[in-house]
Amino acid sequence: MITPAIExxxxxxxxxxxKKQPGFSGAVSGLFRRKYEQTVxxxxxxxxxxxxELxxxxxxxxxxxxxxxxMLAGLLYPTSGTARVLGYVPWERDDGYRRQFALLLGQKNQLWWDLPARESLELNAKIYGIPPATLERTVAEMSELLAVRDKLNVSVRELSLGERTKMELIASLLHQPKVLFLDEPTIGLDVVSQKIVREFLREHNEKQKTTILLTSHYMTDIQELCERVIIIDHGKIFFDGRLSDVVDRFADSKLITIQCEGAARFSGEKLGKYGEVVAQSPGSLQLKVKRDRVIPVCKALLDDLPVSDIDIQEVPIEEVIRRIFAR
Ligand SMILES: Nc1ncnc2c1ncn2[C@@H]1O[C@H](COP(=O)(O)OP(=O)(O)OP(=O)(O)O)[C@@H](O)[C@H]1O
Ligand SMILES: [Mg+2]
Structure with a gap:
């Protein structure tokens, strides 16, 4: 049995x-007896x-x-529980661990603002004792892939958000970490840059076999990169398994699309008995139908309407996830 990279x-x-009490008297009484709130x-x-795994x-x-x-990056101590990453307990902050993982916070900045990107990367390399030749090669390669090679001499302060995120990504990979924690690495990036970063990550994961745990609110990132997802809600694990199983487990409906002459003329009232109308055009109709009703509804549609084609699809994963989050 292989030992997990993260456990x-x-x-x-x-x-x-x-917790601040409202008003002046609240502030005064707060001086004597502070009210605390626990957030789990x-x-x-x-x-x-x-x-x-990614x-x-x-x-x-x-x-x-x-x-x-x-916590997995050792920046926070847990209240209870255990974790091992590459055999290390993260919050013990062993130097051996520091050299083998990286954490990228898309919302935060880890580079030196007043320096050109290149120098900031060099400083990072010094901290990890990376030889100049290796640094040169890695930076050249990655900046090319991420399309920021011509930005290396620009000071970090003057980089756009997307360019900065890409530099951060390079910085976090300089020491070739075996485990990578990416917290919203594509946040605020335009669609082209998002795609570049995604492809970069996929390739990096395939070539280097880096273990990656990635958060993103963009479902495209997740769909393109992750076979497995862990869904957490209110601090608790809600699902852990294949992304494709999320739809099977949590989508209670399917989409039925029919091609049918005069579809635009059918009243919502008439269609309501089949399911929820999602789209209606002169020649076609899309209905959202509860899973267990799909077969009977298809039958009824074929019997009742001049249907020339019929197609059954899963609800998009994006919508399934949105519904899970909205519970
Ligand atoms: N330093 C802190 N002090 C007090 N509460 C905190 C602190 N950091 C996080 N929390 C609270 O812990 C909970 C979880 O926050 P966390 O940042 O882990 O959420 P998240 O899943 O990353 O959300 P998002 O998708 O918005 O980034 C929230 O209720 C947050 O307010
Ligand atoms: Mg967060």
Missing amino acids: VSGLTKTFRTY AVKDVSFAIQPG VGFLGPNGAGKTTTLK
């Missing part, structure tokens, strides 16, 4: 936050990720994704 068991993080950000989370970590805002990644 998490019962991981829990509770934040204690000071991560609750009894367990999972294992095998070496080389797993999507999904969940609505505030679900506990960043908190989990920060």
Whole structure:
């Protein structure tokens, strides 16, 4: 049996936050007796990720994704539970561990603002003791792939958000980490840059066999990169399995599309008995129908209407995830 690259068991993080009382008297009484609130950000989370896997970590805002990644990167101590990444306990901050993982926070900045990107990368390389020749080769290769080669001499402050994120990505990969935690690496990027970053990550994962745990609110990222997803909600794991199984498990409807002359003329009232009308045009009709009703509805449609073609599809994964988040 292979040892998992990441192994998490019962991981829990509770934040204690000071709750301000409203008004002046509240502020005064707060001086004497502070009221604290407990936020359970991560609750009894367990999972294992095998070496080389690229797993999507999904969940609505505030679900506990960043908190989990920060614990795995050793930036936060858990309240309870255990984790091992490459055999290390992250929050013990062993130097051996530091050299083997990287955390990229798409919302935050880790480069030196006043320096040209190249120098900032050189500083990063010095910290990890990367030989200049290796640095030169890696930076040339990655900046080419990410289409920022001509930006290396621009100071970080003057880079666009997308260019900066790409430089951050290069910086985080300089020491060739075996495990990569990516927290919204494509946030705020235009569609072209998102695609470039995605393809870069896919290739990196395939070639280097890097284990990657990735969060993103863009379903395209997840669909294109991750076979497996872990969905977390209110700090707890809600689903862990194949992305394709999410649809099977959680989509309660399918889409039926029919080609049918005069489709635009049918009233909603008449169509309501088949399902929810999603789209209606002169020659076609799309209905959302509960899974267990698909066969009888198809039969009825064929019997009742002048149908020339019929097609049954799954509801888009994006919509399924949206519904899970909205529960
Ligand atoms: N330092 C902190 N102090 C107090 N509460 C915190 C702290 N960091 C996070 N939290 C709370 O913990 C919960 C989980 O936050 P977290 O940042 O992990 O969510 P997330 O899944 O990354 O969300 P998003 O998709 O918005 O990035 C939230 O309720 C948040 O308010
Ligand atoms: Mg987050």
